[in-house]
Amino acid sequence: MATATQSITLPYVQEKETGESLEWADLASLDLSKFDQPGGKQELAKELTRAIGEVGFFYVINHGLSPEDIDTQFAIGASTLSLTDEEKTPYRAALEKGDYNGWKPAGTRDLIPGVKDNFEIYNIPKFNGHHAERKHPAPVTQHLDTIEKFSKHIHDHIVTKLLVIFALALELDDENWLVNRHRYDQESGDHLRYMKYYHRTPEENEKLGGVWLKGHSDMGSLTLLFRQPVAALQVLGKDGSWKWVRPQPDALTVNIADALQFLTSQSCLLLSVLERTLDDELTYLKDGFLKSSIHRVVAPPKDQAHIDRLGVLYMVRIEDDIDLLPIQESPVLQRLGLIGEKVLGDDGKPVKAGEWVKQRVIRNLGANTGSGKGDNEEAEVEIIKGVKTTYYN
Numbered sequence: 520m521a522t523a524t525q526s527i528t529l530p531y532v533q534e535k536e537t538g539e540s541l542e543w544a545d546l547a548s549l550d551l552s553k554f555d556q557p558g559g560k561q562e563l564a565k566e567l568t569r570a571i572g573e574v575g576f577f578y579v580i581n582h583g584l585s586p587e588d589i590d591t592q593f594a595i596g597a598s599t600l601s602l603t604d605e606e607k608t609p610y611r612a613a614l615e616k617g618d619y620n621g622w623k624p625a626g627t628r629d630l631i632p633g634v635k636d637n638f639e640i641y642n643i644p645k646f647n648g649h650h651a652e653r654k655h656p657a658p659v660t661q662h663l664d665t666i667e668k669f670s671k672h673i674h675d676h677i678v679t680k681l682l683v684i685f686a687l688a689l690e691l692d693d694e695n696w697l698v699n700r701h702r703y704d705q706e707s708g709d710h711l712r713y714m715k716y717y718h719r720t721p722e723e724n725e726k727l728g729g730v731w732l733k734g735h736s737d738m739g740s741l742t743l744l745f746r747q748p749v750a751a752l753q754v755l756g757k758d759g760s761w762k763w764v765r766p767q768p769d770a771l772t773v774n775i776a777d778a779l780q781f782l783t784s785q786s787c788l789l790l791s792v793l794e795r796t797l798d799d800e801l802t803y804l805k806d807g808f809l810k811s812s813i814h815r816v817v818a819p820p821k822d823q824a825h826i827d828r829l830g831v832l833y834m835v836r837i838e839d840d841i842d843l844l845p846i847q848e849s850p851v852l853q854r855l856g857l858i859g860e861k862v863l864g865d866d867g868k869p870v871k872a873g874e875w876v877k878q879r880v881i882r883n884l885g886a887n888t889g890s891g892k893g894d895n896e897e898a899e900v901e902i903i904k905g906v907k908t909t910y911y912n
């Protein structure tokens with residue numbers, strides 16, 4: 520049994536991939552080794568533009584993190600989450616106040632009446648000096664330097680490049696437009712996440728229709744998923760069908776999240792996502808140039824059904840103080856007619872990135888809203904100032 524003084528076990532042994540043939544999503548791969556070559560980032564921007572026309576998920580290869588770097592994070596995550604609930608309780612996240620850093624226990628939410636969620640999380644905020652006082656359980660404290668190095672590599676060498684590629688895809692004169700709004704030393708909800716889904720009984724899976732985390736969009740700018748051999752993640756395609764996201768051992772899986780959609784769409788998230796499944800190219804474009812991808816987590820295939828599924832993720836968030844309004848300077852958005860109307864809340868003011876994240880944490884991760892329904896039965900939830908978010912079956 521784990522104890523508070525336990526360290527980590529290396530090498531970390533990853534689960535075996537599924538042998539079942541599933542309907543996998545066909546996703547583009549961006550090769551970051553091209554970034555510094557002449558014309559490389561422009562080429563990547565073209566590839567990204569093609570990729571996002573399909574679905575808001577893509578792979579990133581040659582990201583500069585070795586399999587050992589990533590496995591070390593899995594090992595720290597495994598040790599942290601296998602501490603007893605009693606040991607983790609002092610680090611519980613203040614979800615009810617909209618703070619997502621620290622520990623989210625499993626079972627904080629009803630999925631349907633009588634069946635609770637089965638995932639727990641440990642979130643570690645970015646190392647920008649604002650969170651230096653935060654206490655962590657032993658496996659995190661003992662490896663904090665390694666975690667800091669990992670987090671900073673992600674920001675400096677992966678996120679920064681991706682944000683330049685996005686700015687070029689938006690044809691912005693200033694290729695650092697997005698980088699300058701995602702500064703590491705500023706306040707934003709960027710964090711590294713260890714996440715574990717406990718396997719469920721066939722009876723529970725049947726009650727839930729196999730859905731462990733209902734179709735949703737993420738709150739920030741981008742979500743990075745590290746090596747995940749256990750199939751369970753699915754993405755909603757333009758045609759309204761769910762496809763499995765194939766775990767790639769050497770690639771990061773990246774998805775676009777709410778803030779980038781707010782910055783590149785005319786209509787607010789609710790209006791836009793309702794149209795999401797219409798097979799109409801124009802509607803799809805109006806929906807936003809960058810679409811916050813809709814994805815869900817379902818019970819893994821039979822040969823992986825017994826596994827407690829551990830994940831390592833990095834959530835990229837725009838600075839808290841940024842207004843979530845379409846980027847006026849983008850020629851692409853101008854051509855697509857996506858900058859005309861500003862999305863304002865009920866009070867006539869734009870929604871700020873930090874408020875959006877905070878209210879989504881309170882409403883989506885704190886206690887259930889009190890409608891008496893479980894998360895799997897909610898179709899939409901108002902987040903802030905009349906702006907809502909939608910959930911998908």
Ligand SMILES: O=C(O)CCC(=O)C(=O)O
Binds near residue numbers: 714814815816
């Ligand atoms: O576990 C996964 O693969 C995805 C998790 C997810 O969608 C989330 O935490 O928002």
Ligand SMILES: [Fe+2]
Binds near residue numbers: 735736737814
């Ligand atoms: Fe998600």
